[in-house]
Amino acid sequence: METNQKAVVVFSGGQDSTTCLFWAMQKFAHVEVVTFDYDQRHKAEVEVAKEIAEDQQVTHHVLDMSLLNQLAPNALTRDDIEVKDGEDGELPSTFVPGRNLLFLSFATILARQIGAKHVVTGVCETDFSGYPDCRDVFVKSLNVTLNLSMDDEFVVHTPLMWLDKAETWGMADELGAFDYVRTKTLTCYNGVRGDGCGECPACHLRKNGLDTYLAQKGESQ
Numbered sequence: 483m484e485t486n487q488k489a490v491v492v493f494s495g496g497q498d499s500t501t502c503l504f505w506a507m508q509k510f511a512h513v514e515v516v517t518f519d520y521d522q523r524h525k526a527e528v529e530v531a532k533e534i535a536e537d538q539q540v541t542h543h544v545l546d547m548s549l550l551n552q553l554a555p556n557a558l559t560r561d562d563i564e565v566k567d568g569e570d571g572e573l574p575s576t577f578v579p580g581r582n583l584l585f586l587s588f589a590t591i592l593a594r595q596i597g598a599k600h601v602v603t604g605v606c607e608t609d610f611s612g613y614p615d616c617r618d619v620f621v622k623s624l625n626v627t628l629n630l631s632m633d634d635e636f637v638v639h640t641p642l643m644w645l646d647k648a649e650t651w652g653m654a655d656e657l658g659a660f661d662y663v664r665t666k667t668l669t670c671y672n673g674v675r676g677d678g679c680g681e682c683p684a685c686h687l688r689k690n691g692l693d694t695y696l697a698q699k700g701e702s703q
């Protein structure tokens with residue numbers, strides 16, 4: 483088990499999954515990435531993922547998941563639904579039910595095809611924004627199910643699970659990837675790279691984390 487040095491990273495070209503890519507490249511000898519194309523509101527996401535994968539010289543798999551849009555029309559895939567945070571315990575409008583269930587399952591099937599035992603995902607419980615399939619208990623449960631389903635011994639890694647956004651910036655920094663993640667990744671719902679549009683919920687979350695991290699860093703120096 484420990485000798486398997488091949489990993490698949492679930493990769494969107496965003497801050498979290500790019501940080502996970504750098505984490506995986508440090509930990510495993512061979513890393514490949516997989517991006518799910520589900521008619522995202524900004525097609526730029528798949529293009530950014532492709533560019534970063536080329537840049538980092540890792541094999542990039544793009545899987546067509548457009549069926550997700552058939553199952554769950556939502557703000558990330560439909561221009562006529564506004565992106566907004568959930569209020570009073572409601573799920574945010576960006577929610578695609580079961581998305582991580584599907585993504586992690588497909589990523590693990592791909593891992594089996596390429597002989598990888600490790601699957602890395604940037605899901606995170608700390609910034610839990612109403613996505614039940616980002617929770618640690620869900621990922622652990624799915625890991626068991628995937629192993630049972632394929633009679634195999636995959637390990638699903640979640641390096642960001644207990645980090646807040648500031649700590650995720652800290653991890654990128656420790657990995658020597660702070661500037662890269664800051665300028666090359668796409669988190670913004672409006673498709674603006676790097677620091678983004680500054681207006682959407684994803685930009686707010688990213689900026690708050692970045693400001694907090696930079697303030698903490700400044701204090702410790």
Ligand SMILES: [Zn+2]
Nearest residue numbers: 670679682685
């Ligand atoms: Zn934005």
